[in-house]
Amino acid sequence: MKKKFYIKTYGCQMNVYDTERMIDVMAPEGYEETDSPEGADLVVLNTCHIREKAAEKVYSDIGRIKKMKQAKNDAGEDMILAVGGCVAQAEGAEIMKRAPVVDMVFGPQTYHNLPNMINKSLALKSRGEKSRILDTDLAVDEKFDQLSKKAVKKKPTAFLTIQEGCDKFCTFCVVPYTRGSEFSRSIDDIMSDARKLAAAGVVEVTLLGQNVNAFHGVSSDGEEWGLAQLIRKLSKIDGFERIRYTTSHPHDMTDELLEVHRDVEECMPYLHLPVQAGSDKILKAMNRTHNSATYIEIIRKLREHRPDIALSGDFIVGFPGETEEDFEQTMKLVRNVRYAQAFSFKYSPRPGTPAAQLEDQIDENIKSERLTRLQALLKEQQTEFNNSVIGKTLSVLVEAPGKTADTVFGRSPYMQAVQVNVGEKDIENLVGRIVNVKINEGGPFNIQGVLA
Numbered sequence: 001m002k003k004k005f006y007i008k009t010y011g012c013q014m015n016v017y018d019t020e021r022m023i024d025v026m027a028p029e030g031y032e033e034t035d036s037p038e039g040a041d042l043v044v045l046n047t048c049h050i051r052e053k054a055a056e057k058v059y060s061d062i063g064r065i066k067k068m069k070q071a072k073n074d075a076g077e078d079m080i081l082a083v084g085g086c087v088a089q090a091e092g093a094e095i096m097k098r099a100p101v102v103d104m105v106f107g108p109q110t111y112h113n114l115p116n117m118i119n120k121s122l123a124l125k126s127r128g129e130k131s132r133i134l135d136t137d138l139a140v141d142e143k144f145d146q147l148s149k150k151a152v153k154k155k156p157t158a159f160l161t162i163q164e165g166c167d168k169f170c171t172f173c174v175v176p177y178t179r180g181s182e183f184s185r186s187i188d189d190i191m192s193d194a195r196k197l198a199a200a201g202v203v204e205v206t207l208l209g210q211n212v213n214a215f216h217g218v219s220s221d222g223e224e225w226g227l228a229q230l231i232r233k234l235s236k237i238d239g240f241e242r243i244r245y246t247t248s249h250p251h252d253m254t255d256e257l258l259e260v261h262r263d264v265e266e267c268m269p270y271l272h273l274p275v276q277a278g279s280d281k282i283l284k285a286m287n288r289t290h291n292s293a294t295y296i297e298i299i300r301k302l303r304e305h306r307p308d309i310a311l312s313g314d315f316i317v318g319f320p321g322e323t324e325e326d327f328e329q330t331m332k333l334v335r336n337v338r339y340a341q342a343f344s345f346k347y348s349p350r351p352g353t354p355a356a357q358l359e360d361q362i363d364e365n366i367k368s369e370r371l372t373r374l375q376a377l378l379k380e381q382q383t384e385f386n387n388s389v390i391g392k393t394l395s396v397l398v399e400a401p402g403k404t405a406d407t408v409f410g411r412s413p414y415m416q417a418v419q420v421n422v423g424e425k426d427i428e429n430l431v432g433r434i435v436n437v438k439i440n441e442g443g444p445f446n447i448q449g450v451l452a
């Protein structure tokens with residue numbers, strides 16, 4: 001009988017990718033994904049450490065699952081509870097101490113060993129020995145080799161990790177500590193994974209990396225390729241009609257990469273380019289290596305190459321020392337750029353990061369008030385962008401059936417979520433296809449249209 005495997009994903013797309021790979025590595029072991037932890041044989045929490053709230057959620061989930069594990073034990077069965085991801089990497093030993101119910105803790109660079117860890121734990125348990133396992137090694141070397149051997153699922157969109165880790169050390173951020181230093185996969189490995197995805201019917205590939213545009217993979221003849229060269233090559237693969245990449249740092253936004261947005265039809269007109277703040281004083285204190293003028297210049301060039309490009313960003317309000325004037329600079333930058341989409345957060349001091357040590361921490365109420373103002377502006381811009389496509393015909397990649405029997409869900413080239421009314425059409429046949437949609441309704445979150 002198949003065993004039941006429940007996995008919960010917190011945090012960024014990199015974790016989504018890792019979760020998919022864990023499902024892949026556990027399938028040959030007889031574990032089948034299930035959508036509830038209740039009664040599962042294996043529960044993995046793939047965690048995020050980026051902000052305090054994200055990390056605390058993990059402990060409350062552990063509390064909930066503890067009861068389910070107890071119920072299973074009472075019935076004479078076992079449940080393995082494992083914590084993976086970035087909280088595991090950052091505070092593995094603490095989790096082991098604080099939550100004795102957790103059987104296993106592993107980091108983002110060791111999850112390919114999950115089957116071994118499970119087997120080891122089960123063997124120890126069956127002998128009545130202590131079976132808790134902690135594996136938070138940070139070396140990336142063998143992980144991708146192991147993962148590439150596993151099969152891929154058929155879906156029209158897929159993530160492909162090409163780069164991991166970060167050497168930028170923004171003073172607020174835990175990622176360099178939880179994911180380790182920067183690592184680029186080799187060109188051959190990426191191309192081989194990409195061909196497998198295309199053969200499995202993937203139409204849209206999103207290249208992933210914590211600093212995806214810092215990518216510098218080595219080809220078989222020893223040449224070092226940047227992201228621009230890689231995208232050009234990937235665009236020639238039959239079947240790939242759309243290519244996206246995320247997340248980029250302004251520091252590595254080279255002219256070659258900007259030109260890809262002009263030249264490569266498959267490269268979608270959407271870019272997530274976090275700026276974090278508009279004040280140069282704050283950007284310096286964040287160790288961001290760009291200032292507001294260099295960021296705006298990148299945006300100007302990008303729009304010169306691809307006038308319709310949709311922009312997205314990340315923002316932090318209430319970084320230590322942020323004055324009202326500094327915050328106004330962020331608002332000014334946002335007005336200047338005009339975003340199609342954005343993610344904004346209150347600064348959250350993270351243990352072990354330099355900014356957490358700074359003295360002039362900002363009051364929570366002030367942070368909340370600034371976040372409200374910023375989000376109101378961003379929402380206004382997002383609505384404006386979505387409304388600007390009303391009346392136009394956009395190509396939409398259909399990803400799934402919609403909420404009602406006569407609709408499907410898809411994405412426009414600009415990453416907008418689109419509900420498409422397809423009438424009597426066979427919905428299953430549309431999934432995975434790119435269709436033309438006449439947009440008739442906008443709004444802040446998603447847009448709607450009909451088949452053109």
Ligand code: SAH
Pocket residue numbers: 012050051172173174175209210211246247248274276314315316345346347348349350
């Ligand atoms: N380059 C990365 C960024 C990861 S973190 C990537 O691959 O996406 C995503 C966003 O979280 C950051 O851009 C930043 O805006 C936000 N963030 C990071 N650390 C934070 C902190 N300590 N408090 C609040 N927001 C934070």
Ligand code: SF4
Pocket residue numbers: 166167168169170173174175176210211249
């Ligand atoms: Fe974090 Fe900065 Fe690295 Fe992004 S670039 S992961 S924000 S340290």
Ligand code: F3S
Pocket residue numbers: 010011012013014015047048049050085086174175178179
């Ligand atoms: Fe979170 Fe780790 Fe991603 S801290 S944002 S899951 S890299």
